[in-house]
Amino acid sequence: MVWVRSEYAGELAVLSTWVTALLPWNVFSGAVAGGTVLFVRFPFFQIRYAFGLPFLRAFDVSTPVSAYLLQRGTSVQPAYGLWIAGAAVYLVALAVAVYYYREEERVESWSVDPVTLLGSLLVVSAVAFLAASALFPERFFGLSLGVGGGLPGLSLPVGAVVQLLLGGVLLRAERVA
Template identity: 85%
Template structure:
């Protein structure tokens, strides 16, 4: 079954990459030490909102690299490392999509189909984000799989699941030579 017509596959590949750049791959909300915390993780930025927690800035922003360095030596270092790897793979996909948008004829002449390439990169980075979601010490869809038993709250990999689905659609697109 073909989900996208051949003549629109390139546009869908570019748009899928850009949309998933704007969606958080993981959202966590939970209760911690008498307050609440909300983590919104985008491919290249994490925003943390803290409510009712003394001695903690209400809002903080970090990159995957700074978050990884902050967690060095802890039980969640691997999860943050997977986020960094997923962000790097996604950065390659984003760069290719921008080049594809600007130089469509050149990219269409590549030996590898750019739609398949972008689909594979989206699937690869989504897989890394999903594994990181499972390894975070949070409750993944209400179930605790992470290291340390899980923080009370819910972690939803909304963007990672959509990214995985869009990448799968791109991989299944039949292109006419």
């Protein structure tokens, strides 16, 4: 079954890539030392809100690299490493999407189909984000996985699931040669 018509596949590929930049790939809420921490993670940065924790700033923004370095030696550092890998792949997808938007004829002449390329990059990045989500908390979509030594709480990989679905739709698009 084809979910997108061939003549609209390029536009959908570009739009899908741009939209997923605006969605948080992971939202995590957890209880810590009598307070609550909320992480909203986007591909290239995370926003942290801390409520009732005097030893943490109430609001903080960090990059995947700075968060990875901050977590050096902890059990959640591999999750941040997967986030960096997913963000790197997503950065390539974003660059291809911008170039595709600006130079459609050139990109359409590539030996690889740009829609398939963007779909593949979105899927690979989403899988990295989903794996990172599974390693962050003890609860993932409300289920205890017993992996990761992160904070007890609830993790919802909202944007990662949407990104995976959009990448899958792009991979299923039939293109007319």
